[in-house]
Amino acid sequence: MLPAAAVAVAVAVAVAVAVAVAVGVAVGLPAAPALRHRLARAALLRVAGWQRRRLEVRGSEVRGSQERRLRRLLPAGAAPGSEAFRERHPLGQGCGDAEPAERGPPLRPWALLRGCWGTDPPLQGSLLYLDALHAAFPRALAPRSTALLSWAPAAPRAPAGWPLPTLYCTPHQARALPVRAAALRVQLLFALRARGLRALEAGLAAELHDAMAALHAGWPALAQDLALGRLSPQPGLPEETRGRLQALLAPDAARAAELRAECARGFEGIARRLWPQLEVVVVGTGHGAEQLYCDALRQADCKGLPFFCPFYRAAGALLGVNLWPEEPAPRFLLCPDWAFCEFLPCPAEEEPRTVLLGELWEGREYGLVLTARPGEYRCRVGEVLRVSGFHKQCPVVQPVRRESQALSVRGEGIPEERFCRSLCRAVGMWPGARLVDYVCVESDLLGSSSGACAPHYEVFVELRGLRDLSEGQRYKLDQCLQEDFPLYKSFRFKGSIGPLRLHLVGAGAFARLREEVGSPLPMPRVLRDPRLLRLIQSTVIS
Structure with missing residues (x-):
């Protein structure tokens, strides 16, 4: 039954995306971008709904899902089963805190078709994010209603909603500037242009925190740039890039006057005053070391706004998704299809023996041991998780601490x-x-x-x-x-x-x-x- 449903969804997605692409290449049609956005959003939400139903099914057979994931990570001819795997490969050394950038693959109809029954965590995770965001804040999926504040100078990690690029009002060139402060200021300027924002998204809570600090310190200059429709020269902003970005601006004296008036009143609750329709703040990482910045933002600049941390990543791998956007404390469902996970009970035992994803106990803490890539087996991630509950058989966890810190x-x-x-x-x-x-x-x-x-x-x-x-x-x-x-x-x-x-x-x-x-x-x-x-x-x- 599930494969037939997947085929039906895949066909619907392929048709809708093909139409969206055809509309997008047409010229002289003012409504083309909005129509393309609506068609792509409808297609993506349909496949996201399929992914959510699929997660529910896989969540009822965690052991089988983990064994299948492990088989895909092992070389051909390896002895099957997690027991043989654990006997053959000793516990590895720590992975450290390194978290390489993660880029979403180019969006094509066939990529979505594969996503209907494939095991690509970045695509599946983003689709589940769109499904959760739409359920809690449906107006946040309007075209160009999200401002992105994220610095990625080399290989940028994809934003949370990368399958729907028309969601963002932020030019992609602004993310890859060589200097972090310049990137955040440019992104902030483009965010300030869009009074109708529904969501602010940052890769890290610290990035949003520093963008708000740039607003505190530099709002007169930002208001001047808005009024004149210009992008002032600054260190870390190459002239060629500045010219391309400035071509996207237009003078907006009314918005500049509004910015001056609101900042002159102080900065408590400034986000909601500058963007009256703002509904949610999305942070790629807002727990652990980033919690301090989330708390500061909640108490001042973003007062009254919910914070949604959609993903749990460790050692560069996407491991879990937050299906509860409106809850104040983020918790993540560990998806059994995305990596093979083992857990060391805390406090540590003299002869450590890992337990598997389906063997955890609610309320206990565990150190994470990860096999997420071929050849990188049983890596001690250095993170401790607390099991806060279960969704079907899948554990729902909260990150507690980084052992390296x-x-x-x-x-x-x-x-x-x-x-x-x-x-x-x-x-x-x-x-x-x-x-x-x-x-x-x-x-x-x-x-x-x-x-x-x-x-x-x-x-x-x-x-x-x-x-x-x-x-x-x-x-x-x-x-x-x-x-x-x-x-x-x-x-x-x-x-x-x-x-x-x-x-x-x-x-x-x-x-x-x-x-x-x-x-x-x-x-x-x-x-x-x-x-x-x-x-x-x-x-x-x-």
Whole structure:
């Protein structure tokens, strides 16, 4: 029955997309782009509905789906079955935090036909995203109703809705500019032109955060560019590219006046005031290290707007999808067709033995072991997930922490998310202060510059509302850590870990740091690169 349904959907999609393409190449028809968008949207939503039904079926037979996925990843002639696979291949080393860019394949009718019964995770994931977005915010799929704020200088990762490119009002040339700040400012200018936006989409929550900071600092110049229909020269914007982008602009004095009036009132809730029809903020990565930026945006610039994080990726592989856009905390259904997943129960056992996708327990935490590409078997991803429930037999998970981002100078292992809670608690004791950003460094990276003292942590923070820190305030963070982590307190009492050193950096320091990282990856909270350490040290003001 399912193959027959797939054929019916495939035929409908092929006809609709072929018509859309034919309409798109016609010239002299003002309605062609809107008609092409409606036809493509109808076709994509139909195949997205098929993908959702298919996911429901596969979710009822997780073990079989995982075994089939594993067979596709193994070479011909390999012994079948997950048990033989685990016996033959030992647990691999860590994958690290690297997350290579992921580009969606060109949209063609035959690509959609393959997608109806194929196993291409980027296509399936984007179709499921369109289905979930349409169910919760149907008007967000209007033509050119989404602004994209995402920097991808080399091989750009496809936006969430890449099968429907007419969804976006942002020129694709603006994503690949060599300088991150220039790319975000150009994208922000094109977003400001479109008063009828329904959605803001960013590859990382940090990108939206920095675009809003650019609005705070540069709204008079942005308003001037809107009024004149120009794109001002700036570092990182090649003249040839600037000319092509400026040809897409037109003077809009009324919109410029609106921008000036709203920014002059302050920035709380500015997103909804500038774009009155805005319904949702979509962030490619908004959990873990990016949660700090989501929280800041929710409290100020994007106040009152829901945040939707549609995908869960790890080690460059797409693993899960969020089917619940309106829920405040993102949770992801692990799709059994996309990768072969194993899990190490936490806390770690002396002789680790993995469990499979269909063997997880609700409420428990697991370290992820991944086989997503041929030849890369049983890779320890370094991420810990908590099982929050099940959808059919598929586990629904929430990312908890990145093991590579734990602080440890004596084996004490302070996890990333728990350190952040302690830091936020300490900042809450400093009157008027609000945490903007932070990174940590273990003293061994400092070398001789750390002085002749016991191993310790150095923390660099950017604050709003506070220009200096007293010694008593600096000590509050070390005190909070001792209260929250008994092992750390024990080492501090013995003198085997020295006192924490806290440094205040200037405004914009972390935007420069993200630029220097050079690729759109979640913020590293523990710096392990001397080059990045030197940069953040150069911005210290107190």
